[in-house]
Amino acid sequence: SAVISQKPSRDICQRGTSLTIQCQVDSQVTMMFWYRQQPGQSLTLIATANQGSEATYESGFVIDKFPISRPNLTFSTLTVSNMSPEDSSIYLCSVMTGVEYEQYFGPGTRLTVT
Template identity: 95%
Template sequence: SAVISQKPSRDICQRGTSLTIQCQVDSQVTMMFWYRQQPGQSLTLIATANQGSEATYESGFVIDKFPISRPNLTFSTLTVSNLSPEDSSIYLCSVSREITDTQYFGPGTRLTVL
């Protein structure tokens, strides 16, 4: 499995600001994904980060709120924009080497919005 790191591990942000989360993998991977885990709930896929093209968003998630970049095969960022307390969650990056392969998860970023 790949070694995945995320920065920051946690942050406390003010309402109306933005937070950018970085995901770094130790080797090239085909697929990178971003998930959200709201308090007391399960994981929900936000989007698939596509290298060299726009991310593919799931229903209920939009690019203006969750812009994603993926400049290469080992790195992606997720920005959570115009923060509100409802955005307080854990945000996780996952990767898979091939399109239909197993997904492995990063340690997550715990975001608290005041």
């Protein structure tokens, strides 16, 4: 398994500003993922972040809006840029450890944009 922490756990931000979310894992992992969970909805994959390469974004998500960094095998950041109320969601980091295809999730960052 893997233990994942995220900072901040929650934040309230004004529209037009940006927020960077940090994800820290207790072991080295190749594959990290960022998901969004909008209020009352399921999880949607934003992007896959592998160390040493550019993040791969899913349809509907672009690098200018959600830039991602992956400087090493235990850490990643997701920035939500130029925020609007529609960006109010829970953002989750997850990792795949390579053990039987299991993915583990962080506790999430609850973002409210006013």
